[in-house]
Amino acid sequence: MKRIAFHNREKETKEIMNILDSEPSLITFVYGPINSGKTTMISHLIKELPEEYAPFYVNLRGRFIADYEDFLNVLFEIDEEDGGGNVVEYAKLALKDIGAVSGIPIPINLFEKIFEKKDKSKDMFRYIEQFFVEVSKTRTPILIIDELQVIGDLKIDGFLIYKLFNFFIRLTKELHLAHVFVITSDSLFIEHVYSEAMLEGRCRYLLVDDFDRETTSTFLGEHGFTDDEGALAWECCGGKPVYLLELIRADNRGREIEKLHRMRAGELKTFLKTLKELGDKITVKEECYDISYENIVCALKMFPDEEEIDMWSIDEISKHYLVRNNILFLDPDRGIIKPQSRLNLLAIREVMSSA
Numbered sequence: 566m567k568r569i570a571f572h573n574r575e576k577e578t579k580e581i582m583n584i585l586d587s588e589p590s591l592i593t594f595v596y597g598p599i600n601s602g603k604t605t606m607i608s609h610l611i612k613e614l615p616e617e618y619a620p621f622y623v624n625l626r627g628r629f630i631a632d633y634e635d636f637l638n639v640l641f642e643i644d645e646e647d648g649g650g651n652v653v654e655y656a657k658l659a660l661k662d663i664g665a666v667s668g669i670p671i672p673i674n675l676f677e678k679i680f681e682k683k684d685k686s687k688d689m690f691r692y693i694e695q696f697f698v699e700v701s702k703t704r705t706p707i708l709i710i711d712e713l714q715v716i717g718d719l720k721i722d723g724f725l726i727y728k729l730f731n732f733f734i735r736l737t738k739e740l741h742l743a744h745v746f747v748i749t750s751d752s753l754f755i756e757h758v759y760s761e762a763m764l765e766g767r768c769r770y771l772l773v774d775d776f777d778r779e780t781t782s783t784f785l786g787e788h789g790f791t792d793d794e795g796a797l798a799w800e801c802c803g804g805k806p807v808y809l810l811e812l813i814r815a816d817n818r819g820r821e822i823e824k825l826h827r828m829r830a831g832e833l834k835t836f837l838k839t840l841k842e843l844g845d846k847i848t849v850k851e852e853c854y855d856i857s858y859e860n861i862v863c864a865l866k867m868f869p870d871e872e873e874i875d876m877w878s879i880d881e882i883s884k885h886y887l888v889r890n891n892i893l894f895l896d897p898d899r900g901i902i903k904p905q906s907r908l909n910l911l912a913i914r915e916v917m918s919s920a
């Protein structure tokens with residue numbers, strides 16, 4: 566199989582490097598449509614970071630987290646060796662050979678101690694803070710949590726997410742101890758964060774969108790596309806890296822574009838047919854609502870000429886439903902809603918023209 570090298574995301578990488586250059590003071594929320602390349606960009610950046618930084622990356626994607634035990638197991642990388650008895654000693658040891666860690670290193674004995682405690686979150690945060698204090702004597706710690714929305718609804722003595730937000734504020738704004746990056750593809754989660762009073766003035770937002778036109782054409786050019794082929798690919802598939810990879814790998818590019826289209830339009834038709842005939846419900850803020858097929862169609866019909874619309878122009882229930890089903894993407898920072906991809910936009914236009 567053709568291996569496709571990482572294509573540089575210069576603008577976004579520069580923005581992150583600027584953030585890393587200054588003292589930690591805000592939480593950074595990295596958001597964007599699904600498959601836009603957020604994880605890929607961060608993973609690449611982690612590998613390229615200068616020695617002076619110590620990144621700790623945790624990905625909650627696909628992890629089933631129902632309680633503290635699950636969460637602690639994902640957050641920490643357990644070191645089976647007894648690490649010298651306390652966090653200060655252990656941090657000194659761990660720092661010597663810190664490689665690409667997935668999670669915050671912790672010796673098993675201290676990990677078990679946290680488990681024994683009634684208020685686990687307090688001890689977990691205390692450990693991380695002390696560990697980062699040690700790390701920060703020689704390097705700048707960076708905590709990166711990917712797909713944090715996975716624990717968005719998790720309630721154990723109150724919502725875990727709020728305790729985490731408080732802790733992140735402490736690490737950044739209060740102690741200036743570590744950089745904190747939260748990554749998510751869930752735009753309803755970002756909308757929630759955006760309207761959260763406790764985070765006001767304590768975070769910033771960084772959009773990692775699909776490639777723009779220029780990046781797409783350079784990327785495809787590097788893989789042997791002519792200008793015309795590149796223009797057609799952009800016109801039909803936009804700049805979503807996963808689709809571009811499909812095109813690069815395809816033997817027949819024209820046929821691949823057609824196939825991607827047929828598939829997307831087919832999926833949307835099935836989705837709407839099922840909704841029309843069987844109906845559906847959605848839970849928003851712990852209340853259950855019926856989905857109105859007519860309202861959904863009405864919302865989707867707003868894209869005949871526009872590529873993006875004002876986020877207040879769709880009713881709340883339809884908005885939640887279409888975003889949750891990955892048809893639309895919501896950007897609260899810019900106040901807009903748009904299809905998750907150009908392929909989705911074209912599928913919406915096609916299906917709506919006969920609805």
Ligand SMILES: Nc1ncnc2c1ncn2[C@@H]1O[C@H](COP(=O)(O)OP(=O)(O)O)[C@@H](O)[C@H]1O
Binds near residue numbers: 810
């Ligand atoms: N900069 C890039 N260069 C090359 N391929 C990329 C790039 N960004 C993303 N991709 C491809 O797109 C896929 C989806 O990207 P990913 O980072 O998982 O998206 P996200 O985390 O935003 O959902 C990746 O598996 C990778 O194959």
Ligand SMILES: [Mg+2]
Binds near residue numbers: 604
């Ligand atoms: Mg990702």
